[in-house]
Amino acid sequence: MKYLKLKSPFKLGTLKYKHITQSIQLSLLIVLIASFFIYNRAGYQGVNILLNAIIAIVVSFIVEVLFAVTAKKFTTIKDLYFKENLLMIPLLTVLLLPLHTPIFVIIIATIVGVWIGKLVFGGYGFSIFNPAIVGVLFANLSFKSQLAMPDGIIYPLQRLKDATANLSIAGLNPHHLLLVDGGYGMAIGTASVGLLILLIVVLSIIRAIDWRISLTYLVTVFGITFVMGKFFFAQEQILTGLVIFGALFLVTDDVTSPTSRETKIVYAVIVGLLTVMIRTIGSNLEGVLFAVLLGNLITPFLNRTVKRSNLISLAKALVFAVIVIVAAGAALNAILEGRIPSELTTIMGVMI
Amino acid sequence: MGKVINIKESRDFLNPDKVYIPLASVNSKYYDLLVYEGDEVKLGEKVAERFGEVKTPIFSSVSGEVIGVEELEYHSGIVVDHLVIKNDKKDTIHEDIKPIEGELTARNIQRKIEELGIKGLAQRGLYTRFEFSKTVDHLFVNAVYQNEPFVKVDPELLSSYQNEIVEGVKLLAKASLAEVSVLVNKNEDDSIYVNEGIKTIKVNPKRIGVWHICAISKAVGKELSHDLLDDRIMFVSSDTARAVYNAVTKGMPVVETDVLVVGDALNSNSHYNIKIGTHVEELVQDLGVIEDTEEVSVYIGSILSGRTMQSTNFACTEFINFIGVDTPMKGEPQVCTKCGRCNDICPVDILPQNVMDAELRMLDNRIFELDVNKCIECGLCSYVCPSEINVLEWVRRAKRRIK
Known part of the structure; x- marks a missing residue:
């Protein structure tokens, strides 16, 4: 019998790395398959979704293997799957792009996401930005004409954007939004908001995502828009677009979000604020992707601001959240209603 | 949280053939031996004096013949001299052992505790040293068993000590002149303490590892410093209370203790009543190692912050109340995902x-x-x-x- 000298602790908790990453990948697959059925029923070509997903996964696999072989650290495909989370980036990329995306755009977005977003930083766990968002935003900025809406279809979000400019509502049916098409054809993943909310609850219960980030983000978006334009306005803002999808997969991403509870709250509030600002006074239709990217940018700074994780710093973070929600809501309301003197807005260059 | 180990068995191992009594401690390797090879010693006889900040007496835990001095691993990981005594299995008690004469005043109890070298029986962790030279405002006695909630001990096994612990706590309250509280498991009956007028604090051991810190911090109402004695808090285990009871009422030093021998490499897990200085290899042989076990890790203390030993070749002292013999965990570290x-x-x-x-x-x-x-x-x-x-x-x- 051999005696081994090990370091304490001699028992470990039951929640493991692979449980977390596998359950997130599984929920991505669930969302993908659900959108396939929903789009099929609505009369679109739902097969495209599955085709896109398979192509994206194959491309991502090829990129990963090529990188691993050239970097001389390729071990096994099982390792690639369990450690590098092969499915995460391609599935997120597909779910964040619209239905009519050409295949070459999917391929380029996946390559950019996997290679520039993740592998050059050192693999899963080291990236600064959420890799999928890097790829998708690259595609959005580079292939604007290919990703533009086909003639004759006006996505609900465009209507919402027009309505938001004068603080009115677009009149989308909330029950319809919850169950079927999320009011949004611009990203496949938002087909069923109800399913996404269910997944948020389930993943929070099995502790695969951090419910504090999700909840703070949703509360911030809802709170600011509520202060801006009452309940129906806020309801429409939170149920449309990528807000719920972002609260499930993007804001809660472990690698690119801060590490302590105070900074997580501050981070979620800042991302929520940026989301609403881009949506209401920015030029972009959808604010979530840029907001999360900018939030990722300040994550290292946020991590440096905290020293102890005690009740005082938690209280500070909560006070910060409340002040930001109320102040930002009031300020955005004033800007949209034109109550700020026009000289000031023109000098400041606020886009009104 | 993983599988909880329930311990329903208690064994007595009070007649080992030889005992190995450590002569040095963490602080000092020097000692003064008071007996020679071949001498007959009795139970509770002072066999050596350990040097350090203060001289600590060392007592024989059995009666028998002194064989010699042997080097073994000590619980702090260093190798120190151990006095080997062959047990004649008669347990003849030494004539100096008698209870406190006269009134039970604080000074008398303190003097007896110092005389018998009872310093606090916890191995490491949050437990403090047991000394009266510093002013102490609060004294906490931990009656929650070691390594809860990973290891659960059937309360009936420990019921024979309950009265000794209660009396010990009362004596401690008298000796330390501080406010005494007992930490008890939320799910267990605390009427035995309440009936005697002792304050209890109910803790929830499901909050792995943090319950005692949270409970003490809440009771004192401030943040704890690294050494609790700096906050004028003394935190001792229930073993200490029992030892104080034995010292004051019988005049007996710590010669017996109880230990849990637990692990997935063993055939069964058990609670043991043993003599100080029992060789651990004998306890492991008594329980039996599962056949075909190739690699084991032996550790003492707590599951979360215990210490690994080189092998089972060490003696069980009053500082050890948990011995784990596990097959090593498999699994390699993954990349930090910064989940927080x-x-x-x-x-x-x-x-x-x-x-x-x-x-x-x-x-x-x-x-x-x-x-x-x-x-x-x-x-x-x-x-x-x-x-x-x-x-x-x-x-x-x-x-x-x-x-």
């Missing part, structure tokens, strides 16, 4: 992940800023880590860096 679970669970509110990050990048100022010296090394950060990284080891390195 270690930051959430830390009982003293420091940020282990940020400390680890600063240590990796060797940022001394940042480590200092993060109050890393507050770490009590409870091991919870390593326990919760989903990536199986030994976070505690990184925090220890950081502590060493800014020392």
Whole structure:
């Protein structure tokens, strides 16, 4: 019998790395398959979704293997799957792009996401930005004409954007939004908001995502828009677009979000604020992707601001959240209603 | 939380052939031997004196013949001399052993405790030294069994000591002149303490590892410092209360103790009543190792922050109340995903992940800023880590860096 000298602790908790990453990948697959059925029923070509997903996964696999072989650290495909989370980036990329995306755009977005977003930083766990968002935003900025809406279809979000400019509502049916098409054809993943909310609850219960980030983000978006334009306005803002999808997969991403509870709250509030600002006074239709990217940018700074994780710093973070929600809501309301003197807005260059 | 080990068996192992009594301690390797090879000693006879800050008497736990001095591993990991006594299995009690004469005043009890060298029987962790030279406002006695909630001991096995513990707590209250509270498990009956007028604090051991810190911090109403004695708090185990009872009412030093021998490499798990100095290999043989076990790790103390031993070749002392014999865990550390679970669970509110990050990048100022010296090394950060990284080891390195 051999005696081994090990370091304490001699028992470990039951929640493991692979449980977390596998359950997130599984929920991505669930969302993908659900959108396939929903789009099929609505009369679109739902097969495209599955085709896109398979192509994206194959491309991502090829990129990963090529990188691993050239970097001389390729071990096994099982390792690639369990450690590098092969499915995460391609599935997120597909779910964040619209239905009519050409295949070459999917391929380029996946390559950019996997290679520039993740592998050059050192693999899963080291990236600064959420890799999928890097790829998708690259595609959005580079292939604007290919990703533009086909003639004759006006996505609900465009209507919402027009309505938001004068603080009115677009009149989308909330029950319809919850169950079927999320009011949004611009990203496949938002087909069923109800399913996404269910997944948020389930993943929070099995502790695969951090419910504090999700909840703070949703509360911030809802709170600011509520202060801006009452309940129906806020309801429409939170149920449309990528807000719920972002609260499930993007804001809660472990690698690119801060590490302590105070900074997580501050981070979620800042991302929520940026989301609403881009949506209401920015030029972009959808604010979530840029907001999360900018939030990722300040994550290292946020991590440096905290020293102890005690009740005082938690209280500070909560006070910060409340002040930001109320102040930002009031300020955005004033800007949209034109109550700020026009000289000031023109000098400041606020886009009104 | 993993599988809970329920212990329903208690065995007596009070007649070992030989006992190995350590002659040195963590603080000092020097001692003065009072007996010679071949001498007959009796139960409770003073056989040696250990040097250190104060002289500590060492007593024989059996009656029999002194064989010699042998080197064995001590519970702190160093190799020290052990006095080997052959047991004649008669347990003849030494004539000096008698209870306190006269009134039970605080000074009398303190003097008896010092005379018999009862210093606090916990091995490590949050327990404090047992000394009366410092002023103490609060005294906490831990009646929750070691390693809850991983290991559960059937309360009936321990019921024979219950009265001794209660009397011991009362004596401690008299001796320390402090406010005494007993920490008890929330789910267990505490009427035995309440009936005697002792204050109890109910804790929930399901909150792995942090319950005693939280309970004490809440009772005192302030943040705890690294050494509880600095906060005028004394925290002792229930074994200490029992030892105090035996010392005051019978005049008996600590010659018997109880220990849990637990592990998945053993055929069964058991609670043992043993003599001080029993060889651990004998206990392991008594339980039997599962056949075809190739690799085991032996550790003492707590599951979260215990210490590994080289082998089972060491003697059981009053400082050891848990021995684990496990097959080693498989699994390799994954990359840190910065999920922050270690930051959430830390009982003293420091940020282990940020400390680890600063240590990796060797940022001394940042480590200092993060109050890393507050770490009590409870091991919870390593326990919760989903990536199986030994976070505690990184925090220890950081502590060493800014020392």
